[in-house]
Amino acid sequence: MQVAPPDFDRMFGALADATRRDIVRRAIDAEEGVAELAGYYSMSFAAVQKHIAVLERAGLVTKERVGRRKVVCTNLEGLRIARRLLDQYEELWRGRVVRMSALISDETKEPPR
Template identity: 45%
Template sequence: MVVHISMVNAPTTTALSDDEVDRLFHALADATRRDIVTRTLRSDQSISALARGYAMSFAAVQKHVAVLESAGLVRKERRGREQLVRGEPQSIRRAGELLSRYEAIWNERAAGIERILAGDLATARMSRASDARQHETTDGEETER
């Protein structure tokens, strides 16, 4: 299955397979990986520099970067002896578009519930007004018209 994202205010339409969506959100599900994405969006970082920022091994940071790379959230490029990691803003944009689509679906549902509740409220008011017209009080006694 392919998820089609078509946003009213977005200039592009993006299609992601289920596997791509799964990889994207799996990668973003970890706080360390989200931090790596943030750092690499701000500036290119070597894996060594990234590793210094965490209380984990170099190999563990490499694995996190590999997960992010497979999701398209970062890419590695070699500069001399270093491998630099660069954040990929278009992948973040795709995640945002997908979340916006889910938000739009939820907002449509909430609006439908509001319409139903507003309709029920209007119906209840009409029913009470109708009941009030049907019953009059004459000399303290209630009589039906």
């Protein structure tokens, strides 16, 4: 089975909504079904269900059947994939600083005359 490459558009897009971020947070405890989560928000059940579907497509939550409910579980690995990209940018930043210092020390060693 082929693991899909991370779809950062979907991931960050899914995180770009306060309701969905709240669902991610609540679903960390992996205790509540779709209807229970929907109860927290002032929108319709269907709207919340759609938000959960967006999170699921983004790989940020999974659903686990428990009786007639489907319990929503935050997917830690999904969160980590997103976080790693941001870490990479910070890593590049650190590399830049190193390159800049190297350049400066080169100039110190061999000053243009």
